[in-house]
Amino acid sequence: MNATSLPRLNALANALEFTDRHLGPDAAQRSEMLSYLGLESIEQLIDQTVPEAIRLEQPLALADGKSEAQVLEYLGQVADKNQVNKSYIGSGYYNCRVPNVILRNVLENPGWYTAYTPYQPEIAQGRLEALLNFQQMVMDLTGMDLANASMLDEATAAAEAMALCKRSNRKKSNLFLVSDQVHPQTIDVIKTRAEYFGFEILVGDIDTLLDEQDAFGILVQYPTTEGNVVDIKPLIDRAHEKKALVSVAADLLSLVLLQSPGELDADVVFGSAQRFGVPMGFGGPHAAFFATREKYKRSTPGRIIGQSIDSKGAPALRMAMQTREQHIRREKATSNICTAQALLANMAGFYAIYHGPEGLKRIAERVHRLTTILAKGLIERDITLAHDNWFDTLTLVVGRQQEAIAKRGYHAGINLRLVGDDKLGISLDETTSAADIEQLWEVILGVGHGLDIDLYDSALSAGSSDGIPAELRRTSEFLTHPVFNSYHSETEMLRYLKRLENKDFSLTHGMIPLGSCTMKLNASAQMIPLSWPQFANIHPFAPRDQVQGYMQLIDELEAMLVEVTGYDKVSMQPNSGAQGEYAGLLAIRKYQESIGEGHRDICLIPSSAHGTNPASAAMAAMKVVVVECDEQGNVDIDDLKAQAEAHKDDLSCLMITYPSTHGVYEEGIKQICDIVHDNGGQVYMDGANMNAQVGLSKPGLIGSDVSHLNLHKTFAIPHGGGGPGMGPIGVKSHLAPFLPNHAVSPIEGPLASMGAVSATPFGSASILTISWAYCALLGAQGLQKSTEVAILNANYLTEKLSAHYPILYRGRNDRVAHECIVDIRPLKEASGISEEDIAKRLMDFGFHAPTMSFPVAGTLMVEPTESESKAELDRFIEAMLTIREEIRQVQEGELDADNNPLKNAPHTQADIVAAEWDRPYSREQAVFPVPSLKNSKFWPSSNRIDNVYGDRNFICSCPSIDSYRD
The missing domain is CATH 3.40.640.10 (Type I PLP-dependent aspartate aminotransferase-like (Major domain))
Incomplete structure (x- = not known):
């Protein structure tokens, strides 16, 4: 054998191994699909479809694809180059413990991570309930009237808070005041956003600025970025006297012990939910939260989950007030949050459910107690603290010792935060132990510091003062809803997670043919490194030589x-x-x-x-x-x-x-x-x-x-x-x-x-591992083949459907690219059946709806991606042709125009077991319109949901306790 043959053969085998698993149709199926299109090769299809003027002359100059084992081995070597120091940097990012029941059953579960945005609520009730729980958690802890279902990060949430303050304030001022005690990355993003909004930003001592300036809004951090716990109520009252709205960037865990900003009369409260069970991941992804007053609901950015009813009058959830979003209002949209952080918001909400209010109190009290013990020891050894109050963060005034102490920490495997030229920040979290306090004392004071943790702990137990003034302690209840008080054992939590998952349609059930959204395979091998501590447990501001x-x-x-x-x-x-x-x-x-x-x-x-x-x-x-x-x-x-x-x-x-x-x-x-x-x-x-x-x-x-x-x-x-x-x-x-x-x-x-x-x-650095692995696994040939098969699948689907449905647009040689638009308008005019009726009826066949009424009203846009097999495409085609026959029956009077399987779709299990069936079509036609569904059926958990009712009767909190009694 030639000396170069074996590496070449191995490379080819590796590329084929993953590429053939990524692609839905195998070689024989691709050949069959090409034959149906009247073609002999996929190259011929590409020549017919893609304009020659934009075609590449050379293949991509990328490495050959690797096997899953090779990629994971290589990524393991890369991960080992990260130095996972114990982080005390804080600044909005903390070590945390992800409960294993949530790690395994949510973050690492494709039933949760492969679902789409819940625009089709009848098959998303599980996710919607989880997001509603997140909203309720945020509302309770912040003390505000309503909360949204997450935002991208704390800094962009701050920018959205600034915009809301301007939209909701009639003052002509374009000035926004920001405390210099706000996290610096938040100030950075605010300044970027403000420039083209035409806002002037002043950063400094917020009390002085408020006295001297006339602003439409102000922003403060609670506790401050340096850890100080101050009474912000007088500041809020003064701002309101000057007709300025007040935004508060809050730490979620601190609100377990501190008076809520809502109780202090804040207008907007936002922050990061990262420390509620979501790894730091070198910056993300993490869910930010955003809460405000009820009167600002239509100016609130992002998505809000609200309650409504379905066609049977049963309670159901949906995304409320969708007309605020950019896909409806375009340049007049309230915000441009096309992607929230739903998966991470769900994790944070589940963290609160698993621990409950008493569990969160234990975590918060322990973090605060350790911080107080650390502070007492430092004060006893004449270390000056910048502030007399604290929750979990201390700022030490160390003068010229700053660099020396930070270096000692570095060599001891810990990262401290540099604050200015003469201060050090230390932020503790739920992973901090008594041994960690000993190590911090040693780093700051030296090995022979002579301090005794037990003495300070005993003093606190005996009533010694801690870092939170009594008047700022929280006395109000939170997380009183049954959902936060019912699932504290792993057995109950596991079953709750599974109940919600079972209500949701994801790629684990079937194709999600959303045009423009490219819902392709997220291979398991690509997801594995997310949970590795070398990627998960890195602070975003860790020194570059550690990352x-x-x-x-x-x-x-x-x-x-x-x-x-x-x-x-x-x-x-x-x-x-x-x-x-x-x-x-x-x-x-x-x-x-x-x-x-x-x-x-x-x-x-x-x-x-x-x-x-x-x-x-x-x-x-x-x-x-x-x-x-x-x-x-x-x-x-x-x-x-x-x-x-x-x-x-x-x-x-x-x-x-x-x-x-x-x-x-x-x-x-x-x-x-x-x-x-x-x-x-x-x-x-x-x-x-x-x-x-x-x-x-x-x-x-x-x-x-x-x-x-x-x-x-x-x-x-x-x-x-x-x-x-x-x-x-x-x-x-x-x-x-x-x-x-x-x-x-x-x-x-x-x-x-x-x-x-x-x-x-x-950005959300930890998930870059997924795209790196995707490219490395496919390599140059696999990436190109994926595109080619995506085009093949789309054209096969188009041709199969075109004999029964009008296809709105085609390109050269009557080919489409990677998606097609099915025009429902002529059918609607002839039958009264709308694109929404078809979208909901597809749920009865076990499919997520295509993209509805975008980019053209009255249409369905279908994108199969390269990951779907010919069998799955044929199953979708069968569903669409069966629906077309039902439309014909409506057109010709064989089915009632208003009481038919399409208008009543989707159908639930409750429908078919009901004692009475008053519909002019059979139960079998309703739920088993094609025989294959009898072997495997996904059941929508709600009948069609009333969007108008939900917006007219706006409720974005968990159902009341009375509803549980009912």
């Missing part, structure tokens, strides 16, 4: 994405697709300012665009000009040219999705880019449909200047029931200096003047 493994992984993933996209640089900081859009537009604006063209503020957006596009443009202070599309779904190039030329003096950019949101490869995409560039603008290419480009084309070569990449779509990070997500941006070299930087942990490359868009420098 060499993370930096290697980030650099390698960036190199992969640079090659895939054709850009020159990638920023990993944006932690959602919307954040990526925003960061990309900021890069454009800052670049244009740098060349003396900061006046450019016109953003051209096709009428087919995602709603996040105009919402992001509005956040960057751009004026949106809509460009029309032609009858084939393409951008109307004549209209684009006219608009670009009309606005050439002020044109900032074009935002365009490719392939288009209409599911076609536009032939004129290069010409479109040229027109924009010729008129002085930049091209932003939305990465939502990147799954139809990888290995075949590159946005950077097509002519765009910047794109965000939905790692939770194309690159296999799970959607988690509505988050986490990641939206890193790729840019051409001229935009690279204008990528986001970070005030706390600077990034090499971007200008120092560039602010942060997220709380941590590399």
Whole structure:
């Protein structure tokens, strides 16, 4: 055998091993599908589908795919390069213990992490209940009227709080005051967001600022970033006297012991729920919380879970007031939170349920007691504390000893927080032990400190004062609802988690054919490293020499994405697709300012665009000009040219999705880019449909200047029931200096003047392991083949459906890209059956609905992805054809126009066991419309839910105790 043959054969085997497991249809099935399309090879399909002008001449210059064993072994070696010091840095991030029942059954469970955002509530009641629990937990601890279902991180929540204060305040002032005792990363993000909102930010001593300035709102940290516990009620009262609204950044665990901000009359309360059982993960993902007054509910950003009723009058949950979101209101949206942190919010809520109020009190009291013992010992040895009060954080005034003490800690395996030039911060958490206190004393005071923990502990037991003044102690009850007082044994908790999981449809049940959302396989091997302590237990502001493994992984993933996209640089900081859009537009604006063209503020957006596009443009202070599309779904190039030329003096950019949101490869995409560039603008290419480009084309070569990449779509990070997500941006070299930087942990490359868009420098860094593994497992050939099979699956599905349903748009040779749009409007006109009726009826067949009424009202957009097998595609086709026959029966009067399986869908188990059945179709047709369902059936847990009722009778808290009695 040739000396080079064995490595080559091994590489080929490794690539095939994972690629063939990732792809749904095997070689024989692909051949059968191609034959149905009248083709002999997949290359022929690609030649017919993808414009030659944008095709790559060479395959991706990436390594061959590796086996799962090789990837995990390599990642293990990378992980070992991270030094997991005991972290006392705090600043909003803490070590915590993830209860194993939650770790195994939620974080590591595809039944929870592969579900989609609960826009179809009838098959998402489990997730919705979990998120409602999270909201109730936040409302109880903050003392506020309502809470949302999570946000991206604490710093972006602060920016949203600032925006809410401005929207809800009639004052003409554009000034927002920020205490210098707010976490520095939060101040960084606020400043970034405020610039293009036209707000002025003043940071300093908040008492002095409030006396001297007239502002629409103020922000304080409670406890402060240095750990001080102060009575903020007088400050809040003074702010209200001056007609300013008050936002409070709060620590969730501290609110177990401290008076709630709601009791102190705050207007907005937000923070991070990370320490409620979610690992630090070098920055995320973590759920932020956001709570406010009931009167601000329509200005509240993000998603809110509310109660409603179904068609039988039974209580049911849904996402309330969805019209506030960017997919409805576009540039007038309340916020641009397209990805929340649902999976992590659920974990935090379950943490509170598992421990209950008494368990949380024990944790909080223990953390506080250890902090007090540490403080008492330091004071006895003449160490000056910056503050007399504390919950879990001490700031030590150590003068010139700062660096020496920090170094001693470093060598002892602990990280302390540097505060200014002469202070050290120490934040304790639920993992801190008595031995840790001894070690801290030794690091700060020396080995012979002579302090005795037991003496201080006894003194506290005897009533010695601690760090919380009696008047600031919480006396109000919290977490009184039965859900927080019923599941404290592992047996009961496990069963509760399973009951909720069983109500939810996820990729464990079947295809989720959502157009534009790319719900593909999230392979188990890609998920495993998430739980490794070398990745999970790293503080986001740990010294860079302790995170060499993370930096290697980030650099390698960036190199992969640079090659895939054709850009020159990638920023990993944006932690959602919307954040990526925003960061990309900021890069454009800052670049244009740098060349003396900061006046450019016109953003051209096709009428087919995602709603996040105009919402992001509005956040960057751009004026949106809509460009029309032609009858084939393409951008109307004549209209684009006219608009670009009309606005050439002020044109900032074009935002365009490719392939288009209409599911076609536009032939004129290069010409479109040229027109924009010729008129002085930049091209932003939305990465939502990147799954139809990888290995075949590159946005950077097509002519765009910047794109965000939905790692939770194309690159296999799970959607988690509505988050986490990641939206890193790729840019051409001229935009690279204008990528986001970070005030706390600077990034090499971007200008120092560039602010942060997220709380941590590399966003939700821990889940980057997933996309790295995805690329490494597939390699160059596997990535390209995945794109090709995604296109094959979409075209096979399109052709099968097209004989029975109108397909709205097609590209060259009547092919579609990776998704198709089924036009329901003619059928609705003829039968009265709507796209919603079909979406709900598909649940009876064991499918999640396709994307409904986007980008065109009255349509269904279907994207099968490369992960779905021919058998699953055929099952979906069978369901759609069966539904089409039911529509025919309605049209011809064989089924009642208002009382039929479509109008009554979905059907539940309760329906078929009811004593009476008054419908003119059989129970079997209702729940077993095709024979295969008798072998395996997913049951919707609710009948169709009334959206209007839920918004008119807005309730976003857990059901009352009386409802349990009922």
